[in-house]
Amino acid sequence: MRFTFRCLDAKADAPLLHTWVTQPYASFWGMLSSTVDEVVEEYSKIQASGHHHALLGLDGGVPAFLTEEYLPAASPLAGAYAVQPGDLGMHLLVAPPSGGPKPGYTAAVMDAVLERLFQKPGVERVVVEPDVRNTKIHALNERLGFQPAGVVELPDKQALLSCCTRTEYLAARAALQQPVNLSTTTHQGA
Template identity: 50%
Template sequence: MTRMSRMGFTFRPLDPLRDAELLHQWVTHPKAAYWMMQDAKLEDVERAYMEIAADEHHHALLGLDEEGVPAFLMEYYDPRHRELVGLYQPLPGDVGMHFLTPATEAPVHGFTRAVITAVMAHLFEDPAVQRVVVEPDVANTAVHALNETVGFVPEREIQKPEKIALLSFCTRERFFKRHSLMATAVSA
């Protein structure tokens, strides 16, 4: 099902076979180093996203621009069952999130901020979601700053099998407070 976000993006479930070539281009690009799939072959990408498609606790969506062209990747997961099991105490209403904006020849100022805002708004469309949790690499300072713009608050560093991550949270209330302030600033 496709749903419209406030930013003009729509979302559709990722099709692991149909979208594999596009995803392969995105996740193996040097800009996507923190996605940790730099050396992945097309078959590796297909397999990884087929596993996600079959997983009731992990989901992948493509964000589409106003013309319906894939513009970014979004994943969300239940941290009680994936990614963060045993690394923090999940609360009811927690959902984990990842997103990837692909490299472009001509970057658009504000695009990534619009994407993360749309991703967060999409997650909070589900009234059961009360808090979004992220765990980016501690070295990914650009995403830490971006996360802060939408309301994430870092809690602590955690050791995951593949990286040292900065565990951060954004509550529904904090996001909408921050988002309304951003919308007010843009319209002023």
């Protein structure tokens, strides 16, 4: 697997994203009944915000996942926990698998996203806030070093706030016996 990242083009990528966010497995993304135009509108707002940014993740040049990074201090999380300098928020949605599920694929995607985020200057901790009912992502988060920090009330959900420092991420990677190889991930765009 060779993952690359490019800036999301809200208008051009919306038809593809629409096929992902309206799948039943993406129910926690909150866009099940969205139209393509609503996807364009949402991602245009994100890209123009200055504090929230979406990237399309590619596997061998093929779109494979969507990741968002945001500043918690400029998000609804600002009133829900004590934001620390160096905090960066993350969202992740993996595309529906073509040809059936691939064991370990989502973990590999999340690993590549975390590797990218921790390479950014000033990032000390990655913060996630998935819906409390999304038990699959909670297990994956913990596997990659996230520590639950408690349930928080957000405008659109009750979320399990979890945080991961660079040290916790690297320790989780070592425990998985899959050392980080910085040469396997390339970065395009932001």
